[in-house]
Structures are given as C-alpha cells and as structure tokens.
Amino acid sequence: MSDKHTFVLVHGGMCCGRWWRETADMLRAKGHEVYTPTLTGLGERAHLTGRKVNLTTHALDVANLVKWEELKDTVLVGHSYGGMVISAAAELIPEGTIRSIVYLDAMYLDDGECVFDAAPEFKDAVGDADEIPTPSPSMFGYDGAIAAYMERTGSPQPVETFAEKLKLTGARDRVPVKTFVLALNSGIPAFQDYYDRLKPDPSWRTETMDTRHNMMLEAPEETAAVLLRAAI
Structure with missing residues (x-):
C-alpha cells in the first residue's frame, strides 16, 4: 500500500471548503492528494441555493x-x-473506492433520520424560510480571530439539506477503516453519544481531540495528524 493518500474533506453546515485550508495545506506538504469541495448552495456556490438543494444534492457533489x-x-x-x-455519498460511490471513512465530530445518524431530528433548534430557527441562518460563533465557544473568520466565511444553509432523511443500506459499514473523532470541548451532547455508541464496536476506531467543535480552524496541525492516523 502506498504511503501517500487521497483525502476528500467535506465541510460542515453553514460554512465552506475554505475552512479546511490550513489542514489541507499541511497534508499536501506531506505529499498527499487533498480535495476540499464546497457543497452546493454554500460559500462560493451560494448562488445555487434554494429548496431544490437537499442532502442528496450534497451527496452527489461528493460522489461526482x-x-x-x-x-x-x-x-x-x-x-x-x-x-x-x-454517509449518503457512501451509498453512491462504488464499493471498494473508499478505504477509510472519518466522522470528525460529525453527525452519525441512521436510516430514516435527518438533521432536524437530531438538532431541532435549527428547525425552530428557520421557520418557513428557504435557508437556515448562520449561528453565532459564540454558540460553539469561539471569540476573537476564529470567531471573526467564522463570521466572514459562514454561509446560510439550504433548508432541505437538514430536512431530507438519510437512505442507508449499509455502505458506510462496509468501508474497511472507520473512525469517529470526538472534540472533547464541543459542547454538543449528540457527538458524545455517537462516540460512546461506537467506541465499544471493534469495527470502529475512536479518537478524541482536546478542542472545541471546529478543530480544523482551532488546531489544523493536530487535525491533519488525526486524519493521517485514520488513513492507515
């Protein structure tokens, strides 16, 4: 097996691929190939937003x-x-193409569930609008330079991406290497729940990082190191 890896880094909600920049540069400096797509309707692709954009759209962004x-x-x-x-993209990508899948303080929901099921506060915030507004950085414990960066590069989220329910047949479970990374100071109980659920499972690796939720902004070098371990 080659010691050089190909990473596809998928950002979270209400932001863009730019959030990976420092971590991606560190991985590239070590000779790895790195892609950081911005999902449809967000960031520099905000002109494509609307109710037609849903979770399937974003899964296709990655699969394509x-x-x-x-x-x-x-x-x-x-x-x-x-x-x-x-999780949704793994269903669309030919089996054997993904050698490692990494949930970085990330949603790990089951078939038939959607983001609004796990985070109803966002449903309350959006009402009848087409987009979910960007939350305050203080919601995640950030201030200063990181908070200013989050405010500059944040992006409203197309509402159907949080409303569409996952359709899973087990593709992610068949990926050979699976890792869940918990940010110890994220303050989001659901991610601790996912970590606790997966940690006893011998088919999963688990790690923790002593950061808040947006570790790629807060600790890009440590984030790159965690991803390299997950790739092996």
Whole structure:
C-alpha cells in the first residue's frame, strides 16, 4: 500500500471548503492528494441555493467529485453536518473506492433520520424560510480571530439539506477503516453519544481531540495528524 493518500474533506453546515485550508495545506506538504469541495448552495456556490438543494444534492457533489476525478483508495472525511453527507455519498460511490471513512465530530445518524431530528433548534430557527441562518460563533465557544473568520466565511444553509432523511443500506459499514473523532470541548451532547455508541464496536476506531467543535480552524496541525492516523 502506498504511503501517500487521497483525502476528500467535506465541510460542515453553514460554512465552506475554505475552512479546511490550513489542514489541507499541511497534508499536501506531506505529499498527499487533498480535495476540499464546497457543497452546493454554500460559500462560493451560494448562488445555487434554494429548496431544490437537499442532502442528496450534497451527496452527489461528493460522489461526482470521486467519479470525475477518478479517485481510488479514498479517505472520505466529514465534519459536523458533513457526517450526513459522507454517509449518503457512501451509498453512491462504488464499493471498494473508499478505504477509510472519518466522522470528525460529525453527525452519525441512521436510516430514516435527518438533521432536524437530531438538532431541532435549527428547525425552530428557520421557520418557513428557504435557508437556515448562520449561528453565532459564540454558540460553539469561539471569540476573537476564529470567531471573526467564522463570521466572514459562514454561509446560510439550504433548508432541505437538514430536512431530507438519510437512505442507508449499509455502505458506510462496509468501508474497511472507520473512525469517529470526538472534540472533547464541543459542547454538543449528540457527538458524545455517537462516540460512546461506537467506541465499544471493534469495527470502529475512536479518537478524541482536546478542542472545541471546529478543530480544523482551532488546531489544523493536530487535525491533519488525526486524519493521517485514520488513513492507515
């Protein structure tokens, strides 16, 4: 097996692929291939937003990247809401293409569940609007430079991406290497629940990071190291 890896890093909700920049640069400096797509309707692709954009759209963003870049032996990483995307994308990517799947303080929901089921506060915030507003960085415990960056690069979330329910047949479970990484200071109880659920399972690896939720902004070097361990 080559010691060089191909990473596809999927960002979370209300942000963009730019959030991976420092971590991606560190991985590339070590000779790895890294893709950081921005999902439809967010960031520089905000002009494509609307109720037509749903979880399936985002899964296709990732699956089509893998297809058209002809990626093989891929390390597929999802942060936060990105866990929903990689779960759905795994169903669309040919089996054997993903060698490692990583949930980085990410949603790990089951078939028939949606983000609004796990985080009803976002449903309360959106009402009848087409987009979910960006939350305050203080919600995640951030202030100062990181908070300012989050505010500059945050992006409203197309509402149907949180409303569409996952359709799973077990593709993610068949990926050879599976890792869940918990941010110890994220303050989001659901992620602790996912970690506790997966830790006893011998088919999963689990790690913790002494950071808040957005570890790629807070600790990019440590994030890169965690992803490299998950790739092996």
